[in-house]
Amino acid sequence: MSERTGEPAIRAKGVRVSRGGREVLHGLDLEVAAGSVIGLMGPSGCGKTTLMRSIVGVQRIDSGELTVLGRSPSDPAVRHEIGYVTQAVSxxxxxxxxxxxxxxxxxxxxxxxxxxxxxxxxxxxxxxxxxxxxxxxxxxxxxxxxxxxxxxPRLLVLDEPTVGLDPVTREDIWTHLRSLAEQGVTLLVSSHVMDEAARCDSVLLMREGDLLAHLTPAELLERAGTTNAEDAFLTLIREGGER
Ligand SMILES: Nc1ncnc2c1ncn2[C@@H]1O[C@H](COP(=O)(O)OP(=O)(O)OP(=O)(O)O)[C@@H](O)[C@H]1O
The missing domain is CATH 1.10.238 (Recoverin; domain 1)
Structure with a gap:
């Protein structure tokens, strides 16, 4: 069990993915600790859903290595340990x-x-x-x-679980997610709502198919020199575009 060995729940090395004949993930490297809540953020079309699909084993990877709970995401043994909630109510x-x-x-x-x-x-x-x-x-x-x-499941991947919800229900959902993490579940949660970054243990920030940063909410604010998550997000995304 990855919780016991300290092995990351998700590890990607040089992961490249194409959709519709065009490369949309350009060699992603990342590690996600087991039992943590990870925010996945970035502008529309940057590849968040593609990354989530890859992690839950429904997206073909061109090259690179991706392990989820210590195995390939397409391994049937790992499938039932992963929960995936898409944006559509399913x-x-x-x-x-x-x-x-x-x-x-x-x-x-x-x-x-x-x-x-x-x-x-x-x-x-x-x-x-x-x-x-x-x-x-x-x-x-x-x-x-x-x-x-x-x-x-040991890993729960949620594509914008709070989109369109009122603040009270959002608060409710986040309380449930946090309690799951306390039980050892790893949660990867995409969001467009920047103040939700503060609820995560760390945040993966993506832009145009690249991972710009993986940092804690405090580091996000510090790096951007602001106290506002929305401003921090914009600053880092713009910086990423200038590199
Ligand atoms: N079925 C598909 N065929 C071809 N290209 C696709 C397909 N689905 C997504 N793409 C492209 O892949 C890129 C990444 O899309 P993806 O859905 O992963 O982005 P996203 O960050 O989840 O966006 P959003 O926040 O709007 O949901 C985009 O350029 C998109 O146009």
Whole structure:
């Protein structure tokens, strides 16, 4: 287990990826510590989703080495240890939250009790029997998250889990994510909301298919000489463009 050996949860060396015949990741090197919350940030189109897809094993890599939980991401043994929540709500609208989570549990070989635990983790226990179609947008996002949590993956990759959510629900989701990290889960979370960087243990900053920096929120502010995460982000992205 990577938590015990201190082995990074994710390690990339010279990872290159092309999409539609064009290289979109240009030789990424990175290491992500197990049991931490890592923010993945950068302007639209910089390659965040492509990197996440590579990490969860659904994106072909041209060259370089990528290991996730000590194995190749395409290794079936590692697949069930990874949860991936895309931007689209990926649950069945006509099924209840519980039926959705139970379905994911069945696919994973997990129990109904695991499904109920995941529902409780995202704070939907009271709404477990309601069809997802009759939930609010934020509740439906949390239902998606619950399905990814079934069986408690060791790595959870979340593509903008708080997009379009109100501040209270965002706060709620971050509380759940932090408690998962405390249980040893590694979380890679993409976001466009710069103040969410402050909630992460460290932040991967990308620009045009390159990794500009991997630093703590405090280092991010210090390096940019500001107290505002949004300004720090802009400064570092612009600096990156001038290199
Ligand atoms: N299916 C595809 N075919 C060809 N090119 C693609 C495909 N999907 C993405 N790309 C290109 O790959 C690059 C990286 O896209 P990616 O979706 O990884 O960016 P992103 O940082 O996640 O963007 P956003 O923040 O807008 O979601 C972009 O230039 C994009 O146009």
């Amino acid at each position: 649950v069945y609208g006509d099924l209840s939250v519980r039926a959705n989570a139970a379905y994911f549990a069945a696919l994973q070989g997990s129990s109904r009790a695991d499904a109920d635990e995941a529902i409780a983790t995202v704070g939907l226990a009271d709404l477990a029997d309601r069809p997802v179609d009759r939930l609010s947008g934020g509740q439906a996002s949390r239902a998606s998250l619950a399905c990814a949590l079934v069986g408690l």
